Amino acid sequence: MRGYEELQHTADVALRVWGRTLPELFVAAAEGMFALMGAPERLDSERELELEAEDLEALLVDWLNELIYLRDRYQELYSSFDVQVWPSWRLHGVARGGKAKPQGALIKAATYHGLTIGRLEEGEGFVAEIVFDT
Amino acid sequence: MAFDLGVLRKLDEYLFEIPASYNAGMRVPARIYADREILEMAARDRSLEQLANVAWLPGIVGFALALPDIHEGYGFPIGGVAATDMKQGVISPGGVGYDINCGVRLLATNIDAAQARPFLQALVDAAADAIPAGVGRGGDVRLRRERLDDALEGGAEWAVQAGFGRREDTEHCEENGRMPWARAGAVSSRAKERGGDQLGTLGAGNHFIEIDEVLEIYDEEAANAYGLRKGQLVAQIHSGSRGLGHQVCTDYVQRFQSVVKREGYRLPDRELVCAPLASQEGQDYLAAMSAAANFAWANRQVMTEFMRRGFEKVGAARGLRIELFVVYDVAHNVAKVERHTVNGRSLELCVHRKGATRAFPPGHSAIPAAYRAVGQPVLVPGDMGTGSYVLRATEKAMREAFGSCCHGAGRALSRAGARREMTAEEVRATLAEQGIAVRAGSAKGLVEEAPGAYKDIHHVVEVVHGAGIATKVAYLRPLGVVKG
Numbered sequence: 001m002r003g004y005e006e007l008q009h010t011a012d013v014a015l016r017v018w019g020r021t022l023p024e025l026f027v028a029a030a031e032g033m034f035a036l037m038g039a040p041e042r043l044d045s046e047r048e049l050e051l052e053a054e055d056l057e058a059l060l061v062d063w064l065n066e067l068i069y070l071r072d073r074y075q076e077l078y079s080s081f082d083v084q085v086w087p088s089w090r091l092h093g094v095a096r097g098g099k100a101k102p103q104g105a106l107i108k109a110a111t112y113h114g115l116t117i118g119r120l121e122e123g124e125g126f127v128a129e130i131v132f133d134t
Numbered sequence: 135m136a137f138d139l140g141v142l143r144k145l146d147e148y149l150f151e152i153p154a155s156y157n158a159g160m161r162v163p164a165r166i167y168a169d170r171e172i173l174e175m176a177a178r179d180r181s182l183e184q185l186a187n188v189a190w191l192p193g194i195v196g197f198a199l200a201l202p203d204i205h206e207g208y209g210f211p212i213g214g215v216a217a218t219d220m221k222q223g224v225i226s227p228g229g230v231g232y233d234i235n236c237g238v239r240l241l242a243t244n245i246d247a248a249q250a251r252p253f254l255q256a257l258v259d260a261a262a263d264a265i266p267a268g269v270g271r272g273g274d275v276r277l278r279r280e281r282l283d284d285a286l287e288g289g290a291e292w293a294v295q296a297g298f299g300r301r302e303d304t305e306h307c308e309e310n311g312r313m314p315w316a317r318a319g320a321v322s323s324r325a326k327e328r329g330g331d332q333l334g335t336l337g338a339g340n341h342f343i344e345i346d347e348v349l350e351i352y353d354e355e356a357a358n359a360y361g362l363r364k365g366q367l368v369a370q371i372h373s374g375s376r377g378l379g380h381q382v383c384t385d386y387v388q389r390f391q392s393v394v395k396r397e398g399y400r401l402p403d404r405e406l407v408c409a410p411l412a413s414q415e416g417q418d419y420l421a422a423m424s425a426a427a428n429f430a431w432a433n434r435q436v437m438t439e440f441m442r443r444g445f446e447k448v449g450a451a452r453g454l455r456i457e458l459f460v461v462y463d464v465a466h467n468v469a470k471v472e473r474h475t476v477n478g479r480s481l482e483l484c485v486h487r488k489g490a491t492r493a494f495p496p497g498h499s500a501i502p503a504a505y506r507a508v509g510q511p512v513l514v515p516g517d518m519g520t521g522s523y524v525l526r527a528t529e530k531a532m533r534e535a536f537g538s539c540c541h542g543a544g545r546a547l548s549r550a551g552a553r554r555e556m557t558a559e560e561v562r563a564t565l566a567e568q569g570i571a572v573r574a575g576s577a578k579g580l581v582e583e584a585p586g587a588y589k590d591i592h593h594v595v596e597v598v599h600g601a602g603i604a605t606k607v608a609y610l611r612p613l614g615v616v617k618g
Contacts, residue, residue, distance in 0.1 A: 054391055069384075134549065
């Protein structure tokens with residue numbers, strides 16, 4: 001039960017993402033972000049990340065920005081993710097993808113602007129809204 | 135979410151103010167150059183709320199300012215200016231933006247547009263072939279790390295020394311294409327890895343190369359000084375600091391999160407994170423942002439030389455000598471240390487311009503000698519269907535607007551909205567109808583930047599002209615476009 005949808009924002013690209021658990025939320029955010037850029041043809045590259053941040057919001061922003069850095073550094077796109085999150089606040093992540101040319105809007109960064117992470121109203125789970133600079 | 139326009143005070147025909155009493159955090163009022171229609175458009179989204187938020191910045195001086203191309207950004211609105219005191223104030227990466235020194239360079243040719251008509255597509259192709267475009271796309275100029283550090287500290291001047299262009303190119307750049315505060319050591323190795331191979335590349339999004347005709351001249355004296363005449367073929371390069379600049383912003387937004395806590399700053403939006411200009415973190419960001427700005431100037435300089443060589447070849451094949459001269463090059467996203475008079479006191483300020491152009495008046499020492507009598511050229515590109523304006527800055531801009539003016543039309547539709555409203559085929563057809571030749575890297579990018587996604591450039595320019603912070607010199611009509 002995870003997913004994402006694009007929201008209206010005049011200047012930029014914004015996403016609402018959700019997941020049953022925090023790791024699922026982080027995976028959904030990465031999937032949603034890369035869905036805006038296209039898909040790699042083959043998954044022949046695996047990148048591992050270790051992150052630490054001041055709070056949960058910062059961890060989510062750092063996770064996405066780290067993936068954007070890897071995209072540019074290695075000219076890759078990613079479509080499969082594993083994430084583990086520990087409170088106060090650490091993340092271990094794996095991104096799988098391959099060489100690809102991104103399509104559409106150039107996503108430069110995930111921002112703190114209008115960033116929210118909350119509980120889903122019904123049942124268990126988390127929802128976040130993220131605005132990207134393009 | 136609509137903003138209540140009732141809180142605005144009208145100061146002048148085209149100048150409105152949100153009083154500092156609007157909310158508890160504002161340290162100064164916020165002002166906007168606009169008319170009723172532009173205010174109503176801005177009131178529909180969070181633009182004006184964001185403008186009021188900027189007035190919370192510690193050490194902000196005078197007022198937070200917006201130009202008529204204002205639209206919603208993240209933290210800061212786009213089309214805004216914030217001047218902070220160098221001693222007591224802060225510097226904020228959000229007030230500059232992720233694409234540090236995204237800017238525009240206007241190039242003049244020695245030929246007429248009518249002459250170029252028969253081989254226009256060849257010129258568009260020459261530009262597209264010479265300059266790699268697209269997201270994260272690297273270029274042919276691969277620099278060793280120490281050479282990249284030279285580019286970061288030397289800017290456009292470094293590019294000319296490295297063989298990309300002529301010395302007079304940099305004389306017609308804001309800051310001569312080189313910010314003196316740059317320090318390559320303040321830029322992370324990740325930023326250098328991310329953008330190091332992108333010198334001489336256009337990028338994607340709203341970045342473009344355009345070939346235009348000078349359709350109208352409104353001010354002969356200034357046009358003469360700028361080397362512009364009716365019917366002339368000119369070109370524009372709109373690009374920035376690429377992945378390198380984006381990573382500098384990301385790095386410092388992250389680093390400043392803890393600075394805000396340490397300093398106990400109360401901010402209404404986390405994207406307004408900032409650090410005292412007098413702190414190590416503030417100084418490091420100023421040095422890194424300046425280095426990224428220099429990278430952008432080097433980038434536009436390298437692209438200029440690629441285009442120059444491409445155009446020369448196209449001309450040579452037809453027995454024509456096509457030359458390119460730099461008219462001017464302005465930054466749209468940058469923070470600069472400048473001296474301004476506020477309430478009768480001369481102050482050293484850090485002027486953040488996010489989606490705004492520096493506009494210095496006649497006689498200012500920072501303007502190239504050839505333009506000093508008429509004032510700095512202000513370049514205002516529109517969207518790809520409608521054309522662009524060249525303006526000249528006035529004394530009033532210096533007195534009332536921290537030497538600043540608008541930077542473009544400003545978005546009216548979100549990217550997603552634009553994709554819903556039209557298709558790439560429709561955009562191509564509209565452009566073809568107007569005789570505009572196009573080379574686009576992606577259909578999605580073409581739609582997102584289509585005419586209709588932006589506000590009316592003529593309207594935006596009428597407001598700044600009417601307000602008297604810049605006056606019209608020339609209007610450029612697009613003939614050909616290269617999009618990333």
